Amino acid sequence: MDTYQKIMVAIDLSGESEAVLQKARLIAAPNADIHLVYVQEPMDNIYVGIVPQSAAFSGLGDLEARLADEIKQKLSALGEEFNLPIENLHILHGSPATEIHRFANQHQVQLIVIGSHGRKGLQLLLGSTANAVLHGSGCDVLSVRVGATS
């Protein structure tokens, strides 16, 4: 039994993504195949109830496109910093836990590494993605505690 050869690092592109990626590197096999994944959630998913009808809310589509550019740049910078080949950087669209599971299954990933926020309030909400990923995952999951105040 060897350590993890195929790893998927799911990040939210916050400042803490580097710490999550670093942990993945630490426990990966020397020549492990590390994939960096960001899941872009449709804005009308996130703001359902706030944006009454997304189609009627002019400018939302444009904003989403600009966001996509920003995400691409941030992901590329992170990939460069950690020497990951460009084909190992992925932007997916949909619900984070669902897309992460789908990707892990399709690529026969052995370990999913994800940041987990331990705080309360908003941070707890963010941390719920880690919980959702763990639930029903077909492979091992390393939840890296980020933003720890203790």
Added chain:
Amino acid sequence: MDTYQKIMVAIDLSGESEAVLQKARLIAAPNADIHLVYVQEPMDNIYVGIVPQSAAFSGLGDLEARLADEIKQKLSALGEEFNLPIENLHILHGSPATEIHRFANQHQVQLIVIGSHGRKGLQLLLGSTANAVLHGSGCDVLSVRVGATS
């Protein structure tokens, strides 16, 4: 940044505990301090609703004591197999997630390794301990998928 030096492996003493411990060994630093923890839940906690009044249910205390002996033996055998010093084997009492968190905080553990069942029904129930441990943990958590049917 080095890999994990102080690791807590929370096991349920099922046949899958070895696989969980093996994963911990794989990602641990060469001289890591690995603690093996089993949380014995009081039987009247587990069977609340089935055993109407635990105090009135004669023989339960005796059964619990015999269980404790069995647990001790199994834990020792596992500790020997993985060359863990006897002082690194721990039997705690109470609610699993609460006790695991308490132990991790007290011993400044860097990583909790726990088995996670991915199946449905009863297995899903068992897997919920991993979720509860993740929720509010002060350190990283590696959930090892055990009993995978896929």
